[in-house]
Amino acid sequence: MIDVTMTATWRPELVYRTLQSFYDNLFGDRMKNSMRLIVNIDPAGNKQDLSDEICYIARDFFKDFVAFCPNSPHFGEAVVRIWGKTDSELVFHLEEDWEMLYPMNFEDMMSCFIQEKLVHLRLSIFRSTHNCKNWKYFYEWNGMFFQCPDEYRGTVGWCGHPSLNRGDFLRFCAENMDPSVNPEKQIKGRHPKIGPVIEDSMFGSFILPNSPANVTDIGREWRTKHGYHKVGNQEWFTNWEKREE
Numbered sequence: 001m002i003d004v005t006m007t008a009t010w011r012p013e014l015v016y017r018t019l020q021s022f023y024d025n026l027f028g029d030r031m032k033n034s035m036r037l038i039v040n041i042d043p044a045g046n047k048q049d050l051s052d053e054i055c056y057i058a059r060d061f062f063k064d065f066v067a068f069c070p071n072s073p074h075f076g077e078a079v080v081r082i083w084g085k086t087d088s089e090l091v092f093h094l095e096e097d098w099e100m101l102y103p104m105n106f107e108d109m110m111s112c113f114i115q116e117k118l119v120h121l122r123l124s125i126f127r128s129t130h131n132c133k134n135w136k137y138f139y140e141w142n143g144m145f146f147q148c149p150d151e152y153r154g155t156v157g158w159c160g161h162p163s164l165n166r167g168d169f170l171r172f173c174a175e176n177m178d179p180s181v182n183p184e185k186q187i188k189g190r191h192p193k194i195g196p197v198i199e200d201s202m203f204g205s206f207i208l209p210n211s212p213a214n215v216t217d218i219g220r221e222w223r224t225k226h227g228y229h230k231v232g233n234q235e236w237f238t239n240w241e242k243r244e245e
Contacts, residue, residue, distance in 0.1 A: 002030075003086040003167070004037045004062075007078045008096035009045035012053045014218060015096045019061045022162075025100040025214075026109075035092075037065035038082045042073035079183040083174035091167045097219025098162050104214055109164055109206050112144045117202040121145060122163035123215040124207040132205050139205055148203040154195065157203035158187045162215055164206070172197065 008015055023031055037058050041051045051069045058065045068081055083091070090110060100123065112121055124146075126133040132146035133139075134156045139146035148157045160183075176193045177186045187194055207214050 001064075001088055002035050002090055002092060003088040004031075004035050004092045004094055005079075005082040005086060005170075006037060006039040006094050006096060007042070007075065007082065008039055008054060009042045009073065010048070010050040010054070011045040011096060012050050012057055015054050016057050017218060018094065018096055018098055019057065021098075021100040022094065023061060025103045026106050028106075030106065031061045032063050035062060035064075036088075037062040038068075038085050039065065040068045040070070040078035040082050042070060042075075042078055044073040074179075076177070076181055076183050077179040080174045080177055080179040083170045086167055086171060088167050091165050091170050092163070093160070093165055093170070094162050095160060095219075097217065098215050099218045100162070100215050101212070102214060104206065108144075112204070112206065113164075113166065115144070115202055117200065118204065119166045119169040119197075119201040120158045120163055120203045121165075121206050122159065122161045122204075124205045125161060125213050125215055125217065126205075127212045128205075128207050128209055130209060132207060134205065141209055142204075145204040145206050148205075153201065153203055154188055154190075154198050156188075157198060157201070158184070160184050169197070169201070 006015075019031075027035065039054070039058060041054050043049065051067070055065075055067050058067065066085060068078075070077070070081075090113060104123070109121060112118060124132060128146065131138045131140050134148070137149070137152050137156050139148055141147075173183070173187055173194055176191065177183055187198070
């Protein structure tokens with residue numbers, strides 16, 4: 001069994017589009033047969049409670065799923081909650097607003113974890129050539145995936161894009177993170193307990209050489225259209241808020 005963790009809001013149309021794309025292009029029937037969805041549905045993104053609709057969608061893809069529906073939205077608390085509920089060796093982390101663009105082999109992705117220090121392998125929003133751009137840095141191909149250079153592990157090693165992760169690593173992070181603070185910024189080497197683990201771990205991007213990006217963010221357009229923005233600055237946000245009209 002592989003746990004799939006998802007942070008979601010009352011945006012069922014995005015949840016469906018995301019899950020359908022990952023069914024079509026990565027997981028297939030494995031979703032129903034050997035995966036468990038652990039989803040946190042925050043009360044944001046719509047004026048009415050659409051938690052039940054999201055659960056109906058989840059049930060279409062997963063035989064086994066757990067849903068948390070808190071009374072108030074908070075991204076950091078959501079991440080700690082769902083990661084702490086996992087118990088599988090590998091955990092796929094997936095936010096509700098990502099679309100996978102073309103087929104990739106999930107067996108190949110899992111096989112990369114033969115590398116004992118690999119803790120996080122994400123799909124790529126960047127196209128690849130002989131190397132793969134990750135913001136202003138570049139990962140080199142190691143024969144299985146594009147590997148984050150050691151000196152950048154605390155900068156661009158981990159991020160919240162769709163990714164396969166070692167379960168013990170995510171659970172360790174959940175146990176030690178402050179849920180009131182953006183989780184991504186705590187994992188990136190800035191946490192006194194997580195930082196040393198980062199420095200002794202391996203990170204990478206799962207995309208073949210000379211390929212277009214294999215995932216895209218479908219949430220930005222939705223947020224612009226519906227008038228939502230991040231509370232706080234761009235890096236340290238913890239929840240979404242609708243702009244006053």
